[in-house]
Amino acid sequence: MYGEPRTLYFAGRVASEDLSERLHARGWSIEHVDPAKPPKAGKGGKRAAAGIVDLTSRGFAKEPGALLELLAAYQIGWVATVDAEHVDNPDICRLIRDFCFDYVTLPSGADRIVDAVGHAYGMIALHDTASNDPQKADCREGAMVGSCDAMQALYRSIRKVAMTDAPVFISGESGTGKELTAVAIHERSVRREQPFVAINCGAIPPHLLQSELFGYERGAFTGANQRKIGRVEAANGGTLFLDEIGDLPLESQASLLRFLQERKIERLGGQTSTEVDVRIISATHVDMQTAMIEGRFRADLYHRLCVLQIDEPPLRVRGKDIELLANHMLERFRKDASRRLRGFSPCAIAALHNYGWPGNVRELINRVRRAIVMSEGRQILASDLELGEYAEAAPMTLAQAREQAERQAIEVALLRHRGRLGEAADELGISRVTLYRMLTAYGLRTKADRPLEVSGG
Ligand SMILES: Nc1ncnc2c1ncn2[C@@H]1O[C@H](COP(=O)(O)OP(=O)(O)OP(=O)(O)O)[C@@H](O)[C@H]1O
Ligand SMILES: [Mg+2]
Structure with missing residues (x-):
């Protein structure tokens, strides 16, 4: 009656015989997993x-921290089994709240667990059907355009983290789409009907930040003629997006940390505190490891914000997507042209690929929009994009060509392995020491996670 068996991942001691039997009877095939080796997205990960x-x-x-990666694995409806005293442990409560559909206190009958598992599976399958358009899922994520490997990995991460309530930290160069990613996570989460409130932590002067974030009561200071609800409170029930978090002044970091610990806010001049339920997503283009070493950012706050991390790929490693995006933007803005445009000339396409795109997608949009207005022919030329000098690939020596290819392969491998040198080196078929040497030579060291751990050899 259940068709092909569905996979049940079991993390923990071996499932009791009674439980295993009942699970089998309901069509589950049990696979034991080790938290250190979470199931891969490809493996059973396509299906709920x-x-x-x-x-x-x-x-x-x-x-419980060691379980995070496993619990965040793609499209799994988790049920936790706990002892009665666990329910008083705040770390465990948070883990269950953020990652599990349900929990069962032991000793409970196996039937109770099997029912909870069925429910969790049903919920995840529903979520899947509601939010996945199988035709489009792999090349577009909401407003995002792109189908290269790096973007597909990004879409998978978005779908995974959207299923949980844990804080997400998005890092990436300027203009790569961090805000778009934050919105996509919110729109795929259960909070999608609730507000998405963004706050640019770098744009608000430090002395106003407190009142912007937490609000104030009437009479809190001269000019406070009426109560003002802060952004945190405005996001209640939904998602709070802390943009440019790396630019948050130190003095405001302490009060944000307090809020994250207590989940309560106190309006300026207020007497009481109010509980607020928000999902936190933060983003920055600042290199946080350096910011922490230099004392500009509190490590304790960073670790609260960065439970799950998403890395936005820079445009220069997205290959064919560069063209895809350029064409997409041409379609979108073509009505701004004075004549009917037929597309990009071959030299323009070459320039799009040869250029390094320091400003990423935002820069691409600006260049294409400008070119649409400025072009005088039927095709957009490299010079319309102001990339004339990139049209012809500059003559390259073999050594330069090799360097360019190596650089790109290293960047992609580091992105895929979250800056973990060992894994990236394995994939590239070189030793960690060699990889480290190349990172230094190519000025890519900040892209590696804890690059110094390799210094011993
Ligand atoms: N994959 C994409 N497909 C289509 N448009 C994109 C994509 N990525 C980014 N954009 C567009 O590029 C612009 C920049 O994106 P966004 O603001 O999300 O970047 P960001 O990483 O937050 O930049 P910054 O660090 O400068 O704040 C926006 O107009 C966004 O709509
Ligand atoms: Mg942004």
Whole structure:
């Protein structure tokens, strides 16, 4: 009656015989997983699955942080099994709230667990049907255009993190689409009907930031003629997007941290505190490791914000997507042209690929819009894009060509492995030491996570 077996991921001690039998009887095939090796997106990840995380297993409850990556795995409806005392542990409560559909306190009958698993699976499958258009899922994510490997990985990350309530930290160069990603996460989450409130932490003067974030009561200061609701409170029930978080002044970092710990706000001049339920997404183009080393950003705040991380790929590593995006923007803005445009000339296409795009997608949009207005022929030329000098690939020596190819392969590998040198080096078929040397030579060291850990060899 259940058709082909559905996968049930089981994290913990071996499932009891009674539980295993009942799960099998309901069409589940059990796969034990190790939190250190979460199921890969490709593996059973395309289809919805359910999971049991047995927090009564040794070590799990002591170190719930080690379970994060497993629990965030793609399209799995988790049910936690816990001991009665776990429910008083704030770390465990948070873990369950952020990642699980339900929890069952042991000892409970196996039937109760199996029912919860069925429910979690049903919810995840529903979510799947509602928000995945199979035709488009892999080349467009809402307003995002792109189908290269790096973008597909990004879409998968968006879908994964949208299923949880845990804080997400989006890093990436300027103009890569961080804000678009934040919106996409919100729109795929259960909070999509609730507000999405963005705040640009760098654009508000420090002395106004407190009142902007938390609001104030009437009479809190001269000119406070009426109560004002802060942005945090305005986002209640929905998502709060803290943009340019790397530019948040130190003095405001302390009060944001307090809010994240207590989930309560106090309006300026207020006597009472109000509970607020928001999902936090933050983004920055600032290199946070350096900011923390230099004392510009509190490490404790960073670790609260960066439970799940998404890295936005720079435009220069997106290959054919550059053309795809340029054409998309041409379609979108072509009505601004004085004549009917037929597209990009071959030299313009070459220039699009040869250029390094420091301003990423935003720069591409601006150049295409300008070219649409300025072009005098039927085709957009490299010079219309103001990329005339990139039209012809500048003559290159073999050594330069090799360097360019190596650089790009390294950037893509680091992106794919979140800056983890060991894994990137494995994929590239070189040693960590060699990779480290190349990173230094190509000025890419900031892209690696903890680059110095390799210094011992
Ligand atoms: N994949 C994409 N497809 C279509 N449009 C995109 C894509 N990525 C970014 N854009 C567009 O590029 C512009 C910049 O994107 P966004 O504001 O999200 O970038 P950002 O990373 O937040 O930049 P910054 O660091 O400068 O704040 C926006 O107009 C956005 O709509
Ligand atoms: Mg932005």
